[in-house]
Amino acid sequence: MTWISRSSTLTMLGLLVFLASCDDGSNPTAPCEMDCGAHGRCVIAAGHEGCLCDPGYLGEDCAACKSGYVLQGAECAPDPCLDSPCTAPHQGVCSTTDTGFVCLCDDDAQDNDNDGTCRPTCAAAIQGYNAQSCDDSSGEALFFGPRSCSTVVEYTPEAGESVGDLQLRGEFNNWAVGSALTAAADGVYSITLDIPAGDYAYKFYGASADRWFEDPVNPFFKWLNGERNSRLKVEDCQAPYLRLLHRAEVDVPSGAVTLRVQYVDGSAAAGLGPQGIQVSRSGVPVSGTLDGVTHTLLIKDQGLGKGKYGYRIEASDAAGHSAKPLVVPVWVEDQPFEWQDAVLYFALTDRFADGNPSNNAPVPGVDAKANWQGGDFAGLKQKLESGYFTDLGVNAIWISSISQNTGGSGAGDDGKEYAGYHSYWPISTGWTNENQLEGVQPTDPHFGNLQEFKDLVDAAHARGIRVLVDFVANHVHQDSPLWQQHQSEGWFHTPWAGCKETNWEQPITCWFAPYLPDFEYKNAQAVDEVVNHAVWMVEETNIDGFRLDAVKHMIDDFVYSVRGGIDLSLRMSGERFYMVGETFTGEDGSDLLEHYIGPRLLDGQFDFPLYWQVTEVFLREERDLKALESMVGWNDTRYGDWAVMSTFLGNHDVCRALSHAAGDISDMWCNEGKNQAWNSPPSAPTDPQPYRKLRLAWTFLMTSPGVPLIYYGDEFGMEGAGDPDNRRFMRFGADLNGEQAATMEVVKRLTAIRHAHRATRRGERRTIALADDGLLWAYVMEDGDDWVLVVLNRADAQRTQSLDLSALGVADTTLVDALSDQPFEAGGGMLEVTLGGHEAAVFAL
Template structure:
């Protein structure tokens, strides 16, 4: 469901600051004791030299956390090559926003905590000390070993799994997140043997209880840290880690028709009418193995509740049906065009049998005016009255933002729930819980969260924790939709007592600008990531990252040699009914879209694939971006993109560091960018090139590296990356 973007962007998170000396040490951002137990004191003549210290310890700047968040596209005051800002106002159009669900913001909510008035930087993200981690580089001289691992107390499984080191021919190295202000015991495991040795470069040792010694890394803190998550998750063996999710958005009515018997039409134009997709069709694709082969593991399904059979007039003069699912009438019954409750239950069962999770879209903000709950309980709804003799339709008699935003009606036929009313809130939360119990769903995508009282979210989360998770033994994932570039607004609804995360709209817009449209520089994108990953819920959020969805034009058109729209925030409505864009020819647009997916699949968060984007389907704004799924007759570019996304899914599944590791920026320039993801006992290096010519990318380790995408083995520290391409590099 679409919300208009905001008139004023958040000042944004500035690029990572230059390395500074910590207050008690001669190392960047380091306090406490390091290395062989000697206290580093810049005021003492006996302080170790930089060269000697560097051989045993390096604290590296940590540029993200274990979970992805987002920041805003840069403002003109921040960079000379700036992304286009979202428009300030736009009238509500019921043909937009999840298909006629649309909501908009013409203004801006005040941040709950504002930027520093002097620097303009946002406040530092909150993180409990128990969750903070400092990046520490272990080193060991290469003396011909075939493998070296660091085993220790730095992670819950550190003594059994450890962290594999890589060698440049002279030195073995690995960077590991170290618990904040906590002593760490460790050993080195050589060549996979059962004989483990203390670190010869670290004289601090303690008895290991078995007649030997463990090396000890003394407590340390750092100015730049990652924020380990986990407090929101179910602490039970076998519980799914939502950092591992790859989400596929199944827009049910436009996906696959498994039962022509439920294909009744409303009688409006085809693009805005029901087109026959249903749960039986989704189940068929599950059983065919389509999703497993694609490499996704989570399905997001459109709203399952029964919708009105009436049509609605959009501001563009076209009539729309409720095919999108956002005009609910009976909140207790399934949508007849999609199927029965038994068919939805069968879909979920088939998904679980195929190791797929299922997220249901849940629309809680409003109902259709014909809904019995509105007729029976009018006091549960905000009146369509602004108190000044006018209506309270969003963007007309009432504002989209502030207090009005929580009471305005999206249209005069969508009554808005008043969740200040406890009875209304209880009814809605009970309904949501019943849908979970009846279907066995694993999560919710929650619509239009900025337009509801936050108490609704906290009530739902409390009920989920009390009624659902103890029975399932699994964490119930809740991701919200807030279409804005303002981080404080997005973050307001994220927390262990609310949402696990939200859709990362600022990241999408930054990537569209820098990668698809080739505007600005890749340095801007790197700067974005520098301030990106530690923001939401202190870094503990599981944001969903994406390049396409149902409220914006198909991404392939921004990736064309000449983008169809020159603004990454464009809604594409100008071509939704006439002059519709066709499928691009050639390879370039598909390769640029593939490069964007590579970034999503090699950074933190739960990547989202909007149905059809895996083959670069064309489409302008809503409803043209919801054409029926293309299953056959792919062009060469489409076939390549499909295979590429399958390869990305396999790579992400094979390398936990891509899903749970720590991000470190390695370099960036006008057209290239490099970073590493380290954790879970491995390091993965990623080199990107958006240019139309091959480019060399440096900053990589001086060692042989295997490219996960091409299968080549190439030598660092500089590699050649083909045009509009990337390399995902691992130790061979």
């Protein structure tokens, strides 16, 4: 319920409250005379009268629907669109009606044949800058005629923008004036160019204002004479191409997948070659039916189990010109997945599970702590198949970069020798099927071969688990063929300037170590080499996302380009390839994180500002819950609707959460962590208190927006100082002590709660109670009619707190704590909760 009146306002239970005092200053007791309409009642509290609205209602007379509710008929009902029920291809717009909801076509889709299915419009179907003839009047956007050799460049002015005489100037016309864009009836400016295949820098030029500017929708750039320009890549129009007409249609019960692909002949109209259009699924041939008039291939695949499949379509024309292969990822699953609903697990591959001892090859002369210890793809696959991740409630895993690393060692900034077990010293960056780098392999042999990695990905997908890999794009190791072949061609920042040596004040150009050459991404060839490698990984291995390493150490151009390359590869598939960035920052780093987030950049970042706050409040107890409550008041929505941030209690670059909680780490920043790792590594605490602190922190994180990350071992409480001590080998089962087993059970319960209640993932946080000493906090996560109450006691001693839940519509009932299974009785809208020191409770309301 919501408490309303027509006068002064305050907050009650985190909800909007309007209180009305009597005009004569008296404190009324009875009767209560406010007119609260049909969906509220007049009540008196603290000498004031006001309206207590029914669930779903608000307003002065409780006549309006609150957020998460919509008017259906004459009643406010839970919004049926909150659960994203519209899942048909290109039909994802949910619109409420008086009786329920209806699914409408996406903005770039149409139902011109009125058959109830939505298909892309011609405007959406045109690939890149191709000027192809298209007709969507039949309900399907079909291209006609051979491939056009013309290139179209468009500009859509912003609302209220005065464009005037708009020119396109670039390398193709020697930057001259004369290539004017013309405006269509819809206000979009365009120009058709007939220029040879090639790579051109260009800019728009507003003649009246003498204004040069980049193409705002083009993710690719080209630098000339120290100035950045938009980049126009014109392909050879003699080659045919393949296009996916619309997203795959999937029938889960029968395991049927339907695809339609169109072959567009090259400009010479040589016709389809004798091999026809070839289709395979994970290397298995799949047949299709070709329409000889429209050159569309209908593919109907049958009998597929749940999981993700990668279709590869290939074709050549009769003259021998090959189309670029078309790769289409398709999920067969009961419910469409959204990244906001993920629980992510980071398994540092070498330190997680050794499934194949035959590939163990530590580097001689390197201490075991800093050496290869045997974790591999086979070990990860075995843990997937054993149900470890499923039982933990994990539905996405992030693993180390799969690239081959140097086989040698290098000196760390502490003077000790380290091997490349962490997989941040890559030498196979740039590998593609067409560019197989001599002397290296696409995956690290310590982990396994490429097929073993694909098997791992398939095993994860069969269980509905997404797979992210670390993408190390800032640098390579000096043993890399790219450095060996291109070090004098402007591909790298030279001469060497170390990051530490320059006090980290030159993040773009500095090298992490003398043996880690840093890419210069103003060089278009370097960008192409690394972006092509990224796209190859996506298409070849069917992965679902990247953790992009060292984002702030690369110019923005690269992030735009890798996103643009992947988007072009996956266009029309409907797949949201999740790219989460690692931008190591402090408590005040939210602006820097936000800089890299957006539809053309990253989906989200690891939330370092929240990490530091959580570490201080729950683990180190250097601040109280008031500080955290204040921060999340703005941080929960800080990064906008597009962002899917990832929250965490630890990773491989910071000291272990449990050791912070045990008081074994001298400072929050882990500045002495590396020295401690070698000289006085912490042991597992015998006191249960640190584990309770950890469980409390997990309760907060698992009931907060964002993708919670479980760093391997944090699910039970693994101890550790800095690198490499925070990367000890994983422990399972009988190797855990009692407190660790209890902690893991709490995490399992929390992930189950999170999956069952969308409010914990997407809801708005509202404070119910916050103790004066900042050691007890109760809040509700609310999303429509889904409510979850969380109570955190950070005090050392037992606390009892009475919570007024009347405004939440809680009547006389029994509420059961999902963490302990303990029942609590609510009566008269009040709930009394008693919690032990460093304990939490979670209730579904």
